[in-house]
Amino acid sequence: MKGKKLSLKDRLIISLDTNNKSDVVSMCRKISSKVSTLKLGLELIYGVGLEVIDTVKSFGYKVMLDAKLLDIPNTVKSAAEAIGGLGVSAVTIHTLGGRQMLEQTREILEKQSELRAKFRPLLFGVTILTSLDDKDLKALGFKEDFLYSVLSLAGIAIDAGVDGIICSPNEVDAIRQKFGTGFYIATPGIRLPEDAAGDQKRINTPEEAMSRGADFIIVGRSIITRKDVGGTIDLYLEKIERTLGHA
Numbered sequence: 001m002k003g004k005k006l007s008l009k010d011r012l013i014i015s016l017d018t019n020n021k022s023d024v025v026s027m028c029r030k031i032s033s034k035v036s037t038l039k040l041g042l043e044l045i046y047g048v049g050l051e052v053i054d055t056v057k058s059f060g061y062k063v064m065l066d067a068k069l070l071d072i073p074n075t076v077k078s079a080a081e082a083i084g085g086l087g088v089s090a091v092t093i094h095t096l097g098g099r100q101m102l103e104q105t106r107e108i109l110e111k112q113s114e115l116r117a118k119f120r121p122l123l124f125g126v127t128i129l130t131s132l133d134d135k136d137l138k139a140l141g142f143k144e145d146f147l148y149s150v151l152s153l154a155g156i157a158i159d160a161g162v163d164g165i166i167c168s169p170n171e172v173d174a175i176r177q178k179f180g181t182g183f184y185i186a187t188p189g190i191r192l193p194e195d196a197a198g199d200q201k202r203i204n205t206p207e208e209a210m211s212r213g214a215d216f217i218i219v220g221r222s223i224i225t226r227k228d229v230g231g232t233i234d235l236y237l238e239k240i241e242r243t244l245g246h247a
Contacts, residue, residue, distance in 0.1 A: 006215060007036070011240050012233065013064055013186065015039040015220030019047025021055065028059040030229040034237070037089060039218055041066040053086055062089035068126055070094035073101040080105045083121065084112030090122040092166060095153040102160035122184070124164040125157035127171070130189035147171060151178060158183055169209035169217075176213040186216040192235075206236055210243040 012035045016024055024044065031038070038061045044052055045067070053063050065088040069076045076097060083091055093105055106123050113120030127150040128137070134145045142149055150171045155178070157165060164184030165175060172185055187209045209217050219236060226232040 008237055008241055009034060010036045011210070011216055011244075012236050013037045013039050013216050013218045014223055014233070015041060015066070015188075015218055016044055016056075017041065017220040017224065019043050021048045021052060024048065024052055024055060027224055027229070028056060028061065031061075031233065032230055033060055034230065034233045035061075037062040037064050039064040039066050039220075042068065050086065053088060057087065064088070064090040064092070064124075065121070066092045068092050068094055069105065070097050071101075073097070073104045076101050077104040077108050081108045081112060084109050085116070087118075088121050089119075090124055090164075092124045092126050093162075095125040095127055095157045095162075095165075099156050099160045102157055102162060106161050122163040124166050124184070124186060125153070125160075125162040126166045127153040127157075128167070130168045147174060151175065154179060164215070166218075169204035169212065169214060172209060172212040172214050181213070184215045185213060186218055187214045188218040188220075190217045190219050191222060206239045207243045210240055 014031060014035055016027055016038055018024060018027070038056050040052060040056065040063055053065070056063055065083060065086065067083065069079055069092070076093070080091070093102065095102065102125065109120045109123060128146050132146065137146055137149060150167050151174060154165045154167065154175050158179050162183070164186055166186050166188065167175060168189040169187040172187060175185060189204065190206050190209060192205065206217050217240070223229060223232050223236065
């Protein structure tokens, strides 16, 4: 799985942070197939409905369904079984649900793939949200800091057979050092130096994310709110290409 060659346009995943279908259609056109995959999150799923998946796919994009699944294993397994029929390329799940939940989700996606004779969605395990820092984790009852927590959760997810880990760009190198390269890493919390942090606390630049070992960077508002969406995408792709070329 991890040995698959990624093109430059695979490396940047754009998050459509909106709840309006007309905005989705407009953004699909503005992005103009400069990237391969668009991420559809909770705002869009609940605001428009799952039919938005077919809308995005009609423009030729792959879909990362950012469902952030988290519940008891049987409930998540049933949800994943339904997701297996949606034709998405990737789906996210919270690693906080534990190994059993993660394993059962992977297994049902594999089963659905075999029944439909189609590639199964890649399963990406979300570790600690980039909006949380050590102070937040302490308030939630965590005894250790976010780096320890991210590494622990990543280890559970990797042992459970997930395809990829989602973490902030600041934890990528530690994950690679501890667990190797046999899985993907996708990083939200990506900002250019001139961008506002917004509600993110653990952020970094696209160059830092890629140089530390990320396979994908996930960018939403920093691209889709720009007047020149296409030009901003080109800027991100140039930064990725330059960094990988020097790696």
